[in-house]
Amino acid sequence: MSSFQYAKPASIEQVTSFLAKGNKKAFLMAGGTDLLSEIKEGVIAPDVVVDLKAIPNLSYIKKEKDGVAVGALTTVAELAENPIVRQDYPVLHQAARVVASPQLRNMGTVGGNLCQRPRCWYYRDGQVLCTKKGGTRCYAEKGRNKYHAILGGGICYAVYPSDLAPALIALEAKAVIASPQGERAVPLAEFYTPPLVNVRKENILSEQEVIKEVRIPPAKRGDKSAYMKFTERGAWDFAVVSVAAKGTISGATIEDIRIVCGGVAPMPWRLRKAEDLIKGRRASDTLIRQASKAALADAKPLEENGYKVDLLETVLVRTVGSLVKA
Amino acid sequence: MASQIWWGSGTPGTLADLKIYRDGSVDVECGTQDIGCGTRTHIALVAADTLTLEPKDITVKIGNSDYPWAPNSGGSQTTPSVAPAVRDAALKAVEYLKQMASKKLNAPPADIVLENRRFVLKSDTAKGLDFNEVVKDLRRPAVFHGERSTFPAAYAFNSFGAHFAEVEVDTETGKIKVKKVVAAHDIGRVINLLTAESQVIGGLTQGMSAALFEQKIMDDETGTMVNPNFHDYKVATSMDIPEMVPVFVDVIDDRLNNLGAKGLGEPPRIPASASIANAVFNAIGVHPREIPMTPAKVLQALKRKEAKP
Numbered sequence: 105m106s107s108f109q110y111a112k113p114a115s116i117e118q119v120t121s122f123l124a125k126g127n128k129k130a131f132l133m134a135g136g137t138d139l140l141s142e143i144k145e146g147v148i149a150p151d152v153v154v155d156l157k158a159i160p161n162l163s164y165i166k167k168e169k170d171g172v173a174v175g176a177l178t179t180v181a182e183l184a185e186n187p188i189v190r191q192d193y194p195v196l197h198q199a200a201r202v203v204a205s206p207q208l209r210n211m212g213t214v215g216g217n218l219c220q221r222p223r224c225w226y227y228r229d230g231q232v233l234c235t236k237k238g239g240t241r242c243y244a245e246k247g248r249n250k251y252h253a254i255l256g257g258g259i260c261y262a263v264y265p266s267d268l269a270p271a272l273i274a275l276e277a278k279a280v281i282a283s284p285q286g287e288r289a290v291p292l293a294e295f296y297t298p299p300l301v302n303v304r305k306e307n308i309l310s311e312q313e314v315i316k317e318v319r320i321p322p323a324k325r326g327d328k329s330a331y332m333k334f335t336e337r338g339a340w341d342f343a344v345v346s347v348a349a350k351g352t353i354s355g356a357t358i359e360d361i362r363i364v365c366g367g368v369a370p371m372p373w374r375l376r377k378a379e380d381l382i383k384g385r386r387a388s389d390t391l392i393r394q395a396s397k398a399a400l401a402d403a404k405p406l407e408e409n410g411y412k413v414d415l416l417e418t419v420l421v422r423t424v425g426s427l428v429k430a
Numbered sequence: 431m432a433s434q435i436w437w438g439s440g441t442p443g444t445l446a447d448l449k450i451y452r453d454g455s456v457d458v459e460c461g462t463q464d465i466g467c468g469t470r471t472h473i474a475l476v477a478a479d480t481l482t483l484e485p486k487d488i489t490v491k492i493g494n495s496d497y498p499w500a501p502n503s504g505g506s507q508t509t510p511s512v513a514p515a516v517r518d519a520a521l522k523a524v525e526y527l528k529q530m531a532s533k534k535l536n537a538p539p540a541d542i543v544l545e546n547r548r549f550v551l552k553s554d555t556a557k558g559l560d561f562n563e564v565v566k567d568l569r570r571p572a573v574f575h576g577e578r579s580t581f582p583a584a585y586a587f588n589s590f591g592a593h594f595a596e597v598e599v600d601t602e603t604g605k606i607k608v609k610k611v612v613a614a615h616d617i618g619r620v621i622n623l624l625t626a627e628s629q630v631i632g633g634l635t636q637g638m639s640a641a642l643f644e645q646k647i648m649d650d651e652t653g654t655m656v657n658p659n660f661h662d663y664k665v666a667t668s669m670d671i672p673e674m675v676p677v678f679v680d681v682i683d684d685r686l687n688n689l690g691a692k693g694l695g696e697p698p699r700i701p702a703s704a705s706i707a708n709a710v711f712n713a714i715g716v717h718p719r720e721i722p723m724t725p726a727k728v729l730q731a732l733k734r735k736e737a738k739p
Binding site: 205225226229231232243246247248250334336337338339340341344408411414415418419 | 602603604605642643647648649650651652654656657661662664666667668669670724725726729730
């Protein structure tokens with residue numbers, strides 16, 4: 105572990121103006137559950153760690169006219185326990201409560217969860233220089249890849265592991281991003297970027313920007329949503345595959361639906377093909393299974409992760425099916 | 431179901447010294463160690479039980495090779511080696527103290543029994559002397575040497591056991607959930623039920639974790655283990671633990687040693703993974719063939735079964 109300077113700004117403005125100077129390799133830290141292990145394992149070597157925890161008034165869940173606002177420093181545990189979230193956004197409640205373990209949910213924050221780095225044992229090995237760290241190749245592509253991407257892979261097959269991101273994208277949430285120039289709100293559906301855009305990072309944040317808040321549109325009558333995470337063991341495990349689905353149901357018809365998968369691609373992966381096949385039709389197990397199969401025809405599994413295609417199909421059928429049955 | 435057979439009958443020649451001081455305090459010295467065998471507990475229990483004292487009255491001194499010889503801890507041999515040596519020393523102490531009591535009580539030693547910290551006459555139970563009243567007459571601390579005896583010829587000594595597992599297999603995801611395991615073992619006399627049950631729970635957990643999760647994943651190209659941490663090398667969590675029911679047959683075989691006790695180190699671990707694997711076979715009709723039985727391997731096994739004509 106290399107030594108680093110420690111900065112503890114007292115406001116978002118101080119953070120962005122610090123980042124604007126741009127003369128040092130600065131990394132933002134909230135709960136620290138991901139960042140500190142990256143430092144310890146030699147994956148990154150910051151010059152400065154910018155601790156966001158001292159910033160006041162960034163931990164909240166507020167019901168407002170245009171939806172619910174969640175402060176970036178709200179912990180995952182607070183999100184999981186919040187009655188508004190539980191009532192209005194089952195998909196987000198269900199996603200938050202299965203993140204990692206109770207200890208990590210107590211430390212990890214909403215902003216941090218959305219900005220965590222991907223999971224790949226080659227990327228997380230300080231000795232391996234892969235494409236994501238400026239190297240020339242992805243070691244997973246022809247190496248050990250049972251947990252790697254089955255969709256959207258290419259120059260990097262690391263999967264994006266966040267549980268909250270697929271749920272929030274399914275809910276059409278936006279991230280409020282602060283920069284020295286001010287604030288902008290970006291749909292989370294446009295927040296993540298595939299490896300081909302810039303393999304070194306996973307989202308659109310510039311080096312001077314920080315997520316300040318997440319805004320979720322108000323829940324409507326007829327909204328149904330659900331999150332299912334498939335893991336190998338009972339706790340402290342990232343998703344092998346996960347599915348977030350939000351639908352507008354009227355009778356037995358799925359008027360509208362958004363399906364976003366986690367753990368299967370380098371970014372949260374929206375299954376538009378499945379959505380299009382399901383939308384506006386009477387829901388049935390057969391329809392949902394056909395739509396899932398059709399959407400997964402694009403999957404390109406590697407040598408050891410073919411089972412993830414089968415798993416994803418099963419979890420899709422169960423999650424989407426649960427919207428209609430609920 | 432799966433069964434186990436193991437050695438675990440101890441090593442003849444193991445030594446232990448029991449030292450009694452004039453103030454009634456007792457030390458046991460033995461060159462063994464407690465690497466989780468519950469050694470401190472069973473030494474104190476055996477000495478206290480034989481002398482009719484409380485375990486708290488016994489000071490256990492172990493972990494020093496200057497103490498009397500004992501074997502390494504491996505092969506389930508610690509308890510059946512050490513406990514009989516302690517028992518032997520304590521029995522010798524009782525005999526010696528009975529001699530002392532017989533002089534003070536003016537009665538033959540054969541008429542004296544030690545019960546509840548008191549040497550009393552069988553012929554007249556009203557007459558007797560407290561343990562401390564006897565030992566205060568020792569001229570110096572008395573040391574009694576105990577030794578674990580040899581095995582009688584022409585016998586084999588083994589522990590036996592059988593585990594019964596109940597599992598649920600999700601045939602669409604390949605995920606296995608172990609619901610319940612009953613683990614029955616014949617380890618002779620159970621020296622301490624709490625530590626014995628705890629050992630079974632530990633061995634079962636370890637075997638369940640190996641059966642379902644634990645795997646060292648090596649990468650040929652980089653020559654490294656790609657999951658060298660306790661996140662990626664998956665050990666069972668508390669959420670994965672089934673209901674566990676340890677059962678002891680408790681058949682005391684006096685030919686084993688002076689306690690009729692066998693060891694319980696490896697036994698609960700031995701059938702733990704196999705009983706779960708056999709339950710999985712019983713549930714889905716096909717063997718995943720190797721552990722850990724991850725969802726990927728269970729799905730693969732199910733496909734193999736489908737492919738069969």
